[in-house]
Amino acid sequence: MTRRSLLAFFGLLLAKPLTVLAAWNEQAFGAKTAADALKNIGASAAAPSKDIVIEAPQIAENGAVVPIEISSNIPGTTSIAVVIEKNPFPLAGKFDFKENALPFVKLNVKMGETSDVRVVAVAGGRQFVATREIKVTIGGCGG
């Protein structure tokens, strides 16, 4: 390795943002079916649970902004993932909660059409899932 390439290499290291960990599950986010997305986050065998609370409109008039509020009442929840079954790329997000965070998140998502929304919670190494259908009047994936 030449001195110049070594300098370039360290330059690249310095250019990386230091405040954000850049882990992004390309396989899971690139999955085109909900089953594949769930498999890639290790949640194929999630058990249905009533302790995952999903608050969302029954009918979303604007698919570009669908508010979803999620909280898990399962003790020891460390992670929540949102999978929108009929979106082109179903996995919308995965939230990891450290010990000082409550397993809660509110976010706005885009939905192309009426779809089941699956929320997967991980607690004590086990996967749980709750499903909620949201009807969409005007799809919002062109944004």
Next chain:
Amino acid sequence: MAGPMKMRASVAGGFTEVRVLMTHPMTTAQSGQALHFIQNITVKQNGKAVVEAEISQAVSRNPVFSFRLKGGAKGDKIEVSWLDNKGETNKIETAVA
């Protein structure tokens, strides 16, 4: 080019509620524009990471998130940062009110 962020953090009912807005186009592959979206979000409380999120282009334009942290007190420092698929990044810090 990272647009401005806004954040509000308050303590009530035994937890800290953090509401954050990020200015970002969040463009999808379906829009005909270049794919440009936030991929990673980190929430820190007094310098310690408490929420790490990975998100997709399915999150709406100019994302707004709410998070909840156990306990907390007025004056706690909350920092939220994001990183997008083009390597752009931004962050905001505020004290809990």
